[in-house]
Amino acid sequence: MANSKAISSAVIRRLPRYYRFLGELISSGCIRISSRELSDKMSLTASQIRQDLNCFGGFGQQGYGYNIEELHEEIGKILGLDHKTDAILIGAGNLGRAVTNHMDFDNRGFQLVGIFDQNEELVGQKIKEIEVMHTNNIESFCQTHSPLVAILCIPKTATKSISDRLIPLGIKGFWNFSHYDLLDRHPGIIVENVHMSDSLMTLSYKISQLQKEE
Amino acid sequence: MANSKAISSAVIRRLPRYYRFLGELISSGCIRISSRELSDKMSLTASQIRQDLNCFGGFGQQGYGYNIEELHEEIGKILGLDHKTDAILIGAGNLGRAVTNHMDFDNRGFQLVGIFDQNEELVGQKIKEIEVMHTNNIESFCQTHSPLVAILCIPKTATKSISDRLIPLGIKGFWNFSHYDLLDRHPGIIVENVHMSDSLMTLSYKISQLQKEE
DNA sequence: TAGATTGTTAATCGATTAACAATC
DNA sequence: TAGATTGTTAATCGATTAACAATC
Numbered sequence: 001m002a003n004s005k006a007i008s009s010a011v012i013r014r015l016p017r018y019y020r021f022l023g024e025l026i027s028s029g030c031i032r033i034s035s036r037e038l039s040d041k042m043s044l045t046a047s048q049i050r051q052d053l054n055c056f057g058g059f060g061q062q063g064y065g066y067n068i069e070e071l072h073e074e075i076g077k078i079l080g081l082d083h084k085t086d087a088i089l090i091g092a093g094n095l096g097r098a099v100t101n102h103m104d105f106d107n108r109g110f111q112l113v114g115i116f117d118q119n120e121e122l123v124g125q126k127i128k129e130i131e132v133m134h135t136n137n138i139e140s141f142c143q144t145h146s147p148l149v150a151i152l153c154i155p156k157t158a159t160k161s162i163s164d165r166l167i168p169l170g171i172k173g174f175w176n177f178s179h180y181d182l183l184d185r186h187p188g189i190i191v192e193n194v195h196m197s198d199s200l201m202t203l204s205y206k207i208s209q210l211q212k213e214e
Numbered sequence: 215m216a217n218s219k220a221i222s223s224a225v226i227r228r229l230p231r232y233y234r235f236l237g238e239l240i241s242s243g244c245i246r247i248s249s250r251e252l253s254d255k256m257s258l259t260a261s262q263i264r265q266d267l268n269c270f271g272g273f274g275q276q277g278y279g280y281n282i283e284e285l286h287e288e289i290g291k292i293l294g295l296d297h298k299t300d301a302i303l304i305g306a307g308n309l310g311r312a313v314t315n316h317m318d319f320d321n322r323g324f325q326l327v328g329i330f331d332q333n334e335e336l337v338g339q340k341i342k343e344i345e346v347m348h349t350n351n352i353e354s355f356c357q358t359h360s361p362l363v364a365i366l367c368i369p370k371t372a373t374k375s376i377s378d379r380l381i382p383l384g385i386k387g388f389w390n391f392s393h394y395d396l397l398d399r400h401p402g403i404i405v406e407n408v409h410m411s412d413s414l415m416t417l418s419y420k421i422s423q424l425q426k427e428e
Numbered sequence: 429t430a431g432a433t434t435g436t437t438a439a440t441c442g443a444t445t446a447a448c449a450a451t452c
Numbered sequence: 453t454a455g456a457t458t459g460t461t462a463a464t465c466g467a468t469t470a471a472c473a474a475t476c
Contacts, residue, residue, distance in 0.1 A: 008442075008443075012419055013416060015415070016415035016416060020393070020395065021395070034456085034457060035458075036457080043399075046445095050458065054459060058459065060458050062457050062458040062459080063452045063457050063458075064458085065456085066458090078419065081415065083422075097312065099312075099410070103410065104411070108418060110418065149421060172424060181231065181256075183257055192414075192416055194413055195230075195231075197322060199406055199408055200317060201230035201322055202229075203387055203389050204294045204295060204322060204324065205229065205292065205294055206404045207362060207363060207386065210402065222466075222467075224468095249434075259468075261470065262467090262468060264434065264435065265468075265469085274434050275475090277432045277434075278434085280434090
């Protein structure tokens with residue numbers, strides 16, 4: 001099974017993309033696909049796809065290819081989408097609200113169970129059926145509900161102190177949208193940084209290069 | 215200069231992070247830093263930092279290290295943050311509004327010059343001083359203002375058709391937030407996908423692994 | 429000058445691609 | 453069975469790390 005050799009993060013980062021493409025293939029009624037065909041659709045090499053999938057097991061069949069629905073389900077399991085992890089959102093500003101409304105947590109392995117903000121005006125409002133609580137209540141909430149993951153949509157200045165406060169409460173993973181670089185220096189703590197700002201600067205770089213070429 | 219050998223995308227993706235850390239060092243009043251010290255702060259190797267920076271030029275001084283402000287400015291220039299590229303936003307829903315309000319476009323090399331949505335109710339509303347226009351007006355707006363970049367905050371079903379519509383209007387780069395995988399198959403067109411959904415699934419994977427270990 | 433730290437070359441490591449025997 | 457396509461090993465490529473001479 002999986003744990004025999006550690007899976008490289010390059011492979012892991014490709015899994016959601018496979019999952020997405022396979023989901024679309026299911027919607028369009030396809031039944032089977034070869035690594036060759038999939039590589040065309042995804043702009044990868046067939047070799048890489050086979051290599052990637054074989055980190056987890058032999059999901060294909062020689063001479064046939066892969067059963068799309070089966071492979072989709074297997075990758076879903078590998079990604080842990082077959083069970084829900086409780087998550088809380090810290091920060092119900094523009095971004096926090098957009099993330100709450102926009103993300104399909106249920107189909108991505110999570111359940112949003114609490115929303116917190118320190119702005120009194122937001123407390124009591126409902127976002128997607130969930131009432132915003134004051135950040136003062138984080139401790140008691142975590143003690144009762146034991147969420148494992150926190151989504152951080154707060155200013156970068158608050159990120160360090162909030163994460164230091166959440167870790168002793170049992171939070172093991174952070175989905176960090178703040179422009180602060182949360183490093184996973186605590187052993188056993190997982191950080192997934194989004195860094196939209198870095199993404200925008202990368203685009204700026206590429207656009208600049210394009211203009212230089214002309 | 216830069217163009218002698220193509221810079222690998224691994225290096226480019228690290229540049230915004232350098233830029234961010236250097237900016238913070240400036241705020242905290244530091245003047246100079248060695249690759250060693252910076253590598254500690256950023257959890258990299260000193261070797262990698264020197265290697266990365268030397269893709270663009272010798273910004274350091276033997277025996278001294280790097281002047282933080284100078285290096286910050288140089289990286290800013292490399293990223294193209296010293297001039298503004300006009301951008302339009304397509305989709306003024308939750309996510310589009312959050313992106314508009316949340317991102318510091320001015321300091322990331324862009325200026326947001328137009329916002330479009332097909333929802334009549336949103337048309338005429340103002341977001342950050344910019345009035346939302348109906349998507350019907352995209353053509354005339356682009357002909358007049360010639361924006362180079364489009365930010366896509368629209369459902370995945372609309373992404374392909376909108377991008378096909380924007381490219382003939384002179385849009386050269388896409389910052390794509392939709393869950394659709396916009397591939398840069400058109401020559402000369404740049405795509406930067408955000409894929410928050412993939413990021414969330416990656417977190418799900420890591421959390422699952424953590425739970426298995428226990 | 430001596431000490432520090434860069435820029436840069438060489439060595440290592442890891443990831444991707446190619447090839448092909450196994451097998452459905 | 454013959455054809456197709458996988459799983460897997462070997463070859464290649466690229467990125468990271470180590471080492472050190474150059475030099476401020």
